[in-house]
Amino acid sequence: MKNDHLTDNDIQAHVFNKVSEDDIVLHISTCTVCKAKVTSYQALLHAIDEIEPETFPFDTTRLAMLKIEQFKNKKSTTASYILYAFLGIFILTVFVVCIPYITPIFKTFQEMNNITNAFVIVSTLSVLIFFLTVTFRQYKQKIILLTA
Ligand SMILES: [Zn+2]
Incomplete structure (x- = not known):
């Protein structure tokens, strides 16, 4: 004891x-x-x-999620409109400025043989696919973070 x-x-x-x-x-x-x-x-x-858990006459979780969704959509649509506008203007400007330089590039392609052309196209496609994969992976990670 x-x-x-x-x-x-x-x-x-x-x-x-x-x-x-x-x-x-x-x-x-x-x-x-x-x-x-x-x-x-x-x-x-x-x-x-x-002590009983606080009760509400409505589903608080659903309401909060709804608010978050609304906020997210609002933010993303405004941001994406601005982004698309800037992208459109940028691409147009680049295109207009580059017209004198684009024609010689096509001429060079015509002058090069088929193997060189194929090499250039395959390299470009590889880089493009790589960047798309990276972007898609980042997008998926963000989605996982958001839904976790
Ligand atoms: Zn005691």
């Missing part, structure tokens, strides 16, 4: 986990100080059990 009073850990283990060693149970039954502690912990446990 322990001569000292029980520690808070012992009492909490006794009250909350409902498991304790025999000497702890014996001490509680004989010591008024520790018995009072056990009683207050039991009152606390009872009070915690009494």
Whole structure:
């Protein structure tokens, strides 16, 4: 049997986990100080059990998700319109500026033999596919982050 009073850990283990060693149970039954502690912990446990989770007359999770979706869509549409406008202007400008330079490029292609042409086309396609794959992977990672 322990001569000292029980520690808070012992009492909490006794009250909350409902498991304790025999000497702890014996001490509680004989010591008024520790018995009072056990009683207050039991009152606390009872009070915690009494608290019901906050209830709302509507589905808060669904509402929050709806708000997030609305915000996301709004943001992305505005951003994408601006992006498309800039891209369109950029491509048009590049095209207009490059017309004098594009014709010689086609001439060079015509002058080169078929193997060189094939090599250039395959290299270009490889680079393009690589960038598309990287972009798609990043997109998927973002989707996973968003839905996680
Ligand atoms: Zn005691």
